[in-house]
Amino acid sequence: METVRIGEFGRHVGAEVRVQGWLHNKRSSGKLQFLIVRDGSGFAQAVMAKAAVPEAAWGAGERAGQESAIALTGKVKEDKRAPGGFEIDVTGLELCQEVHDYPITPKEHGPAFLLENRHLWLRSQRQHAILRVRHAVVKAVRDYLDDNGYTLVDTPIFTPAACEGTTTLFGVDYFDEGQAYLTQSGQLYNEATAAAHGKVYCFGPTFRAEKSKTRRHLTEFWMVEPEIAWAHLEDALKLAEGLVCHVVQYVLDKRREELKVLERDTARLEKVKAPFPWLHYDDAIKLIQSKGSQTAWGSDFGGTDETVIAEAYETPVIVHRFPAAIKAFYMEPDPENPVYSLSADILAPEGYGEIVGGGERMSSYDGLVQRLREHELPESAFQWYLDLRKYGSVPHAGFGMGIERVVTWLCGIEHLRETIAFPRMLYRIYP
RNA sequence: UCCUCAGUAGCUCAAGGGUAGAGCAUCCGGCUGUUAACCGGAGGGUUGUAGGUUCGAAUCCUACCUGAGGAGCCA
Numbered sequence: 001m002e003t004v005r006i007g008e009f010g011r012h013v014g015a016e017v018r019v020q021g022w023l024h025n026k027r028s029s030g031k032l033q034f035l036i037v038r039d040g041s042g043f044a045q046a047v048m049a050k051a052a053v054p055e056a057a058w059g060a061g062e063r064a065g066q067e068s069a070i071a072l073t074g075k076v077k078e079d080k081r082a083p084g085g086f087e088i089d090v091t092g093l094e095l096c097q098e099v100h101d102y103p104i105t106p107k108e109h110g111p112a113f114l115l116e117n118r119h120l121w122l123r124s125q126r127q128h129a130i131l132r133v134r135h136a137v138v139k140a141v142r143d144y145l146d147d148n149g150y151t152l153v154d155t156p157i158f159t160p161a162a163c164e165g166t167t168t169l170f171g172v173d174y175f176d177e178g179q180a181y182l183t184q185s186g187q188l189y190n191e192a193t194a195a196a197h198g199k200v201y202c203f204g205p206t207f208r209a210e211k212s213k214t215r216r217h218l219t220e221f222w223m224v225e226p227e228i229a230w231a232h233l234e235d236a237l238k239l240a241e242g243l244v245c246h247v248v249q250y251v252l253d254k255r256r257e258e259l260k261v262l263e264r265d266t267a268r269l270e271k272v273k274a275p276f277p278w279l280h281y282d283d284a285i286k287l288i289q290s291k292g293s294q295t296a297w298g299s300d301f302g303g304t305d306e307t308v309i310a311e312a313y314e315t316p317v318i319v320h321r322f323p324a325a326i327k328a329f330y331m332e333p334d335p336e337n338p339v340y341s342l343s344a345d346i347l348a349p350e351g352y353g354e355i356v357g358g359g360e361r362m363s364s365y366d367g368l369v370q371r372l373r374e375h376e377l378p379e380s381a382f383q384w385y386l387d388l389r390k391y392g393s394v395p396h397a398g399f400g401m402g403i404e405r406v407v408t409w410l411c412g413i414e415h416l417r418e419t420i421a422f423p424r425m426l427y428r429i430y431p
Numbered sequence: 432u433c434c435u436c437a438g439u440a441g442c443u444c445a446a447g448g449g450u451a452g453a454g455c456a457u458c459c460g461g462c463u464g465u466u467a468a469c470c471g472g473a474g475g476g477u478u479g480u481a482g483g484u485u486c487g488a489a490u491c492c493u494a495c496c497u498g499a500g501g502a503g504c505c506a
Binding site: 025027028029030031032033034036045047049050051065066081082100101102103104105106107108109110111112113115168184185206208210211212213214215216217218221222223300302303345353354355356357400401402403404405406416427428 | 432438441442443444454455456457458461462463464465466467468469497498499500501502503504505506
């Protein structure tokens with residue numbers, strides 16, 4: 001008899017198959033047992049009638065508690081009453097491991113308890129759906145960049161001292177070399193590989209030792225960072241816009257069921273179409289001040305400011321030309337007014353905040369040396385980076401997109417921590 | 432680092448100075464279409480820790496610990 005995954009039931013209607021999985025929940029009714037079984041590909045209700053199965057199978061069903069490992073055989077049939085549209089009429093049931101004290105019950109639980117049991121919480125229908133959306137986002141990102149001529153060149157996770165100021169870096173011992181740090185961005189290295197490959201991206205984990213304790217922060221998160229040689233701010237944002245649209249479309253296309261499980265209102269996602277509006281930093285400040293924000297010109301936006309800006313639009317919005325003073329040392333100044341930098345953020349709708357941040361990188365050797373000094377960064381550590389301006393320097397630009405923030409937005413959920421299998425946060429590193 | 436809130440059964444919560452309770456989970460029993468199934472029964476507690484006030488503290492006070500949300504900063 002063929003072993004079939006629940007997600008493939010549609011191709012096996014009428015056939016007797018074997019299903020291997022775990023008992024998600026159970027209801028019984030004297031001579032009938034309703035076993036909700038999950039096997040990783042989906043959830044299905046198995047109906048076992050006492051008269052239709054051997055006594056041992058019936059007893060196994062009665063004994064099996066939540067998350068018992070079970071293998072069952074039965075006939076697949078369509079049934080509108082069943083969630084998922086399919087049901088299986090059980091002919092045999094084997095209890096592979098009997099479980100009686102699974103901690104996560106069908107009732108509500110608090111976040112602390114669920115995070116403590118994250119290794120088990122992952123099995124829930126909601127968490128299963130979120131991580132499948134995440135996978136789709138990752139695939140869509142890779143496909144889009146690969147199909148547009150970008151080469152994946154991953155950048156190092158260990159970085160030498162003082163790459164961008166050390167306050168928000170995690171330090172590690174690196175043999176006789178002394179202190180090394182976990183990367184907080186692959187961008188500087190991307191600039192080197194972009195000069196080798198033209199269009200590149202890196203995609204990996206990023207570490208920030210900020211003591212941020214909000215629903216928008218993790219200490220370890222994943223970021224995709226494209227970098228383009230011979231490109232300006234507008235080129236990078238054009239790519240970001242196309243990337244965001246493709247990711248949204250792909251998830252709408254391939255993860256409809258999961259979004260339904262998450263009760264996501266997809267109407268808002270359907271409206272995400274290029275072109276995104278461009279809003280100058282000055283106009284963004286005027287906008288939020290007119291809505292009562294205390295944020296002054298020259299400051300970065302707060303969380304509520306971002307929400308106010310995003311609420312003015314249906315699609316994501318591009319805020320550009322932040323004051324150079326509040327951006328990183330490597331930002332190219334706006335040639336029309338060097339008070340501003342050629343930088344931009346993309347803010348997601350519905351208050352999900354910044355999902356993309358990027359800009360044009362400084363291409364002048366002298367300019368970069370000056371900025372390093374202004375930021376009191378050690379020039380010696382940046383010799384290789386300065387070399388890029390010495391040997392064939394060209395205009396180049398790129399951006400970083402935070403995967404967890406995008407997944408949070410697409411899933412329409414409250415907290416970033418649910419979008420990664422094992423979130424790392426300020427006060428949590430277990431499990 | 433700062434601000435706010437919360438720690439009572441395995442979990443979610445109630446009891447706000449006078450005998451510590453419910454739902455879920457667990458165990459036992461009932462029910463042939465259940466949808467967080469339902470019905471009946473049972474077991475389950477050093478009320479986060481330490482000190483204090485009081486005849487009496489889960490409840491009031493102090494300190495600490497742990498967690499959650501937010502601010503700053505960021506993706």
